[in-house]
Amino acid sequence: MQFSRANWKRLRLTGDQRNVCYPHSLQFYLEPPSESISLIEFESLAIDRVKLLKAVENLGVSYVKGAEPYQSKLESEIRRLKFSFRVSKSGKEIEDLRRWFIQQEMDLLRFRFSILPKDKIQNFLKDSHLHFEAISDDEKKLREPEILASSPSLSGSKTDWESESVYKIPFADALDLFRGRKVYLESGFAYVPLKDIVAIVLNEFRAKLSKALAVSRKIRPLYFHSYTGQDYSTQKNAGKISLDQIDSLSTRSFPPCMRQLHKALRENHHLRHGGRMQYGLFLKGIGLTLEQALQFWKQEFIRGKMDPDKFDKGYSYNIRHSFGKEGKRTDYTPFSCMKIILTNPPSQGDYHGCPFRHSDQELLKQKLQSYKISPGGIHQILDLVKGTHYQVACQKYFEMIHNVDDCGFSLSHPNQFFFESQRILSGNKDIRKESIQPETPQPKPGVQKAKDASSALACLNSSLEMDMEGLEDYFSE
Amino acid sequence: METFDPAELPELLKLYYRRLFPYAQYYRWLNYDDIYIRYQSFNNQSELEKEMQKMNPYKIDIGAVYSHRPNQHNTVKLGAFQAQEKELVFDIDMTDYDDVRRCCSSADICSKCWTLMTMAIRIIDRALKEDFGFKHRLWVYSGRRGVHCWVCDESVRKLSSAVRSGIVEYLSLVKGGQDVKKKVHLSEKIHPFVSKSINIIKKYFQEYALVDQDILENKESWDKILALVPENILSQGHFYTLQQNFPKYHNSLQRWEYLMKAISLQDSTKNDKCGPCLEWEIMLQYCFPRLDINVSKGINHLLKSPFSVHPKTGRISVPIDLQKVEQFDPFTVPTISSLCRELDAISINDEGKEGNEAESDTKRRTRVSYKKSSVSPIINSPWIQPRMDQSGKLINLPANRSQIFIY
Helix, strand or coil: CECCHHHHHHHHHHHHHHHHCCCCCCCCCCCCCECCCCHHHHHHHHHHHHHHHHHHHHHHHHCCCCCCCHHHHHHHHHHHCCCCCCCCCCCCCCHHHHHHHHHHHHHHHHHHHHCCCHHHHHHHHHHCCCCCEECCHHHHHHCHHHHHHHCCCCCCCHHHHHHCCEEEEEHHHHHHHHCCCCCEEECCEEEEEHHHHHHHHHHHHHHHHHHHHHHCCCCCCCCCCCCCCCCCCCCCCCCCCCHHHHHHHHHHCCCHHHHHHHHHHHHHCCCCHHHHHHHHHHHHHHCCCHHHHHHHHHHHHHHCCCCHHHHHHHHHHHHHHHCCCCCCCCCCCCCCHHHHHHCCCCCCCCCCCCHHHHCCHHHHHHHHHHCCCCHHHHHHHHHHHHCCCHHHHHHHHHHHHHCCCCCCCCCCCHHHHHHHHHHHHCCCCCCCCCCCCCCCCCCCHHHHHHHHHHHHHHHHHHHHHHHHHHHHHHHCC | CCCCCHHHHHHHHHHHHHHHCCHHHHHHHHCCCCCCCCCCCCCCHHHHHHHHHHHCCCCCEECCEEEECCCCCCEEEECCCCCCCCCEEEEEEHHHHCCCCCCCCCCCCCHHHHHHHHHHHHHHHHHHHHHCCCCCEEEEECCCCEEEEEECCHHHHCCCHHHHHHHHHHCCCCCCCCCCCCCCCCCCCCCHHHHHHHHHHHHHHHHHHHHHCCCCCCHHHHHHHHCCCCHHHHCCCHHHHHHHHHHHCCCHHHHHHHHHHHHHHHHCCCCCCCCCHHHHHHHHHHHCCCCCHHHHHCCCCCEECCCCECCCCCEECCECCHHHHHHCCHHHCCEHHHHHHHHHHHHHHCCCCCCCCCCCHHHHHHHHCHHHCCHHHHHHCCCHHHHHHHCCCCCCCCCCCCCCCCC
16 A cells, blocks of 8 residues: 555645544545555554544443444544544554454444434445445335344334335345345345444455455554564573562562552452463563462462462462463463553453553553652653553653663563563673663753654664564565 | 166167257256356357267266266366356255155155155245245256256356355254254244245145154154153143143144144243244244255355256156146156157157158257157246246357367
8 A cells, every 4th residue: 555745645634624524434445545655654644543443442442332422432532633534454463453453443434334324324335335225115114024024133113113224235245134034035135224234334344354454464563563572481481580589570670561460469469360361471471480370379369368279279270271281281471562452451450451551641640650750751651652652651661660761672572571671680791782871860851752752763663674674584474 | 667777878878868868958058148158168059969979978967067988987077167157056855854754764755755845846946036036947856856956047156155155044944963853943033034934834734744744643753743842831741741642632633733732822821932933843844945055055066967867766857847846746757768768669650750860860859859758748848948048048159169178
């Protein structure tokens, strides 16, 4: 997908203009735009798109989809982001990202379809090459008992029936409906109530999007760092950590996600499944042996007045399972940043996830303050979070707690954070860049900001280079 | 009934293809119109004829067309068919009903169970025509124990495998193998396809199930029916009552009525489904068509051609007249040997009019004529002519064809 510079500017303008009026123009993206664009511009557009999709995701998590206030909040998000609707395709790197992307796009389309005024629906369907036409009231009446008997989505209430439009489409276009006999067929046409049309449109969209993503998979996403390093699953460091070190390690060398999980575990003497997985595997990655892990968790849970037998029965199996000693005997690998950020978001009572991604600004600020990060540092971190650069924000945190200007690596894994931290703290001399500057004076916030923005970008770009280098190898399957 | 000896097949086939095979109709059926080239292998009908007479195929499958020389087993591929375009086909096989027919099993059929095919044709054909809007449907007797359906509409030939599977799913109601007792479950809302199918079955049920099959004849048979009645209906002691009372009645018909009463009494108290649902579920399990999805969904799947000879029975795969489905009797379908004998008899009578060998086969055929044989009433009946002619322009041979491939 390419945009030329001139055309891109033009597209931008069009986007702005459109957003002055009602943001209901819906695209099926049957034809991709065919101009050239620079990589930076592409990145910027892609980031914009992701911002929107994340807004979709956030709202989807906080509110019931399809009802108020979800609908109006989403509408204002779209306006606020001044979104240009042209970009539909972006690269994908791993299945997680791709699935996430498709899910958010589907939610977005569902929402936008739901706010389409009735007269616009027909046009949208036509433009998307979907051969749907609404039938007249007379035709509807003629087939009332049959349609009501066929469509599970119709309740049968008089008012619902009267207000519901019914569309006549070639049966082959309604595969998912007719195969399960969920629609009335007559002479080769399916008589589909509006509710079910949405399902068909979404399926079509999903199919096309999937196909498009498959085609474009060679373009790596630029807004998340890819993970090309090790996965910290081999237990090279096994046995090098002792259990009584964990408390101090958690404040000195753990990334904030694990730091908060450890704290929650100590305070509540318990963690829910998501937390146990994320933290447990991390501990394995930093070198805990199975015996140590069992002891660690059991000790803590017992403090929470858990019966030791109950622990043995319930939890120890899972711990052994995650070490590959039970069941499938898969040795599970600790979660990467991408995985933590994209999948299984925490709900009430959970402590897992990525604090930069999943905590709101206020809460994050308080946390950072409690970790004794300087106000300037906090400010920069929050800025980065606003720009959805979660891993860069975490790198900033790393720099602040280790008192270095440049962390010297591109963060993509919590265990990487730990490893790099230990490296610095143990005074390791063969690190790549000079990041040990213990007496660095506190720079002025303004300068720092600019510097950090550019170093953040440098980090992004260098990781991009790294990514691009590995591109061929990565895709040679 | 004439006996059929497979060993005679090679000789019989020779005669069949020279004198009896209805090339004109067959060719027209295979060539829909100018645009769609069914067989790219033949420049005209006579080439097809020549090739078939040379090969004397003992088996013709459409999809790809194979012809076997019985002694050499060479595979001859007639036609550079396009795999993308293929008729939608259905295969209904009597062995799939073994769990619900008491008279026969596996390859055997009799007049008592043939009604299953009648009902199947009625139900499926109605749906193909009225629900899906398919116009060109050809039903054919398979030659042994079932029927095939060929749907040849242009739009249908282009359907994807997924849509073909979807059609079969739409037409399926009986689900489950040997380990599943109750194979039909209806939901609260009864789709028009289901209710229309039930109405068709109702016309045959009494005679077929309660008389011919006698499904409530004795304890062994009625226990199978009772196994389909859910616990909550039987648990109020009615099951035991039914078992005790059934012997008091004289025949299946009476027992069925009694069973229906018992069910409706229960239903009125516990109504989470439609009233007559259970009755319908039983009827459907015993009568509703069972399709083989693999035959229909595969675009490359082969199916035996109409007018081919079944190698085990010698019977010709003849088309079935939809206007007279109930009258169709598989046991009166001519075998190749009976046909040839008939032909010999005709030739003897017509001696003197034989002419010389120099005459073209076509002419000879018209004279001696399969028109006089048993096959002819089937081939020449009005229903098949229009069907075959309807498919496209008459005998208008497409101009561009490629050559025959012989592997």
